[in-house]
Amino acid sequence: MFSSSEENYLKAIYHLSLASTKGISTNAIANKLATKASSVTDMIKKLADKNMLVYKKYQGVTLTEKGKKTAANIIRKHRLWEVFLVEKLNFSWDEVHDVAEQLEHIKSPKLINEIDALLGFPKYDPHGDPIPDKNGALHQIEKSLLASLKIKEKGICVGVNDSSATFLQFLDKQGIALGKEVEVVDKEDFDNSMTIKINKKAITISNKIANNLYIQKL
Template sequence: MSKNIFIFVKNKNMLSQAEENYLKAIYSLESDLAKAISTNLIAKKMQTKASSVTDMIKKLSDKELVNYKKYQGVQLSEEGKKIAISIVRKHRLWECFLVDKLNFSWDEVHDIAEQLEHIQSETLVDNLDAFLEFPSHDPHGDPIPDKNGYMYKRKKVALSTLNPQDETVLLGVKDSSDAFLKYLNKKNIAIGNTIKVQSIELFDKSMEITINNHLISITNQVAENLMVKELEFKY
């Protein structure tokens, strides 16, 4: 009986969507930068104003989800990081669901997963995970944290760092903007594809590559945003 009440009375510990989105943004910036994250950076990432960020940071700091000193930026606390990872987990699992089960393509799923990641139910996530047979990576090649927050971080390098004749596999993208994903879609480039570098143009660093035995030319900008399996060296 008392169990039902807890479902309907808004849980004090429950975070709003806005709070969750901030945690996720800070987490993503931390992964890239590994230092205290500035107000402006978060504002840019969240497409909002610095003053709004300051307000929210104070709230998150009160809840001890971030460590914050005025003018010195923020870092996630242990608890904050745990929550951020759980949101990333949900986001990536839902992306798998949308692509694998509902026939979406990888450039269509982000906005929907952005909404689904805020659904509150631990059981739901765990059951979804099982239903998808515990995928280790999402359709963009990003690792999916398990129930405990652990994930396989594959070593990836930009395709632009390889040399002619090198052969590798596309593991993910650096830029996951809609425009870039749509470009890849049009060119039939997808995660898991085998890529062989055929030649590199000296003056603009554009590349000729074969992808699935299909020869195409890509600019250096594209090559810098295609993350591939690092080469294994044989001695």
């Protein structure tokens, strides 16, 4: 059994591993968890003792298969709870993160399996992120950043790269939601801003926005 703190480390390392093939550095973990490098060193020693990851001094860490599976299971719980909050409890997608962050640590296999069933075994969370299955496998769909689309290309909004409340609320205000169709109308070389058509209306968004919205090309 793992403490909430250990689980948070595993989750952070798992997320960092997706974006890198090399070992994950102490500093990267410290940064992700808003903690200090010295604290990370202590914890990764502990997780290495528990065979959750491989650690060689000064070389960063790599999750073992057991570590990956454990982390994926926590992420599975987090994302299933997010779906539950939105689908059953009238939470909006910008309100779910902090609560799911607590709920993911509840220990009860039956609980999460029943939640999964109640929701009809969803495959994606409210932000478009895939929900790992019971074995920890992820079925990622083909998706591109909106920023990478060329003029005239069309696609469906399928996910966000930033789940902060401010960004999500901005999308709400602009009428941008998962499942909606967008078309790139124009791109500006100077600042990489782009004009897109969504809800039959043209709106202009900055490059920062376009770099945080995932599209499935049509």
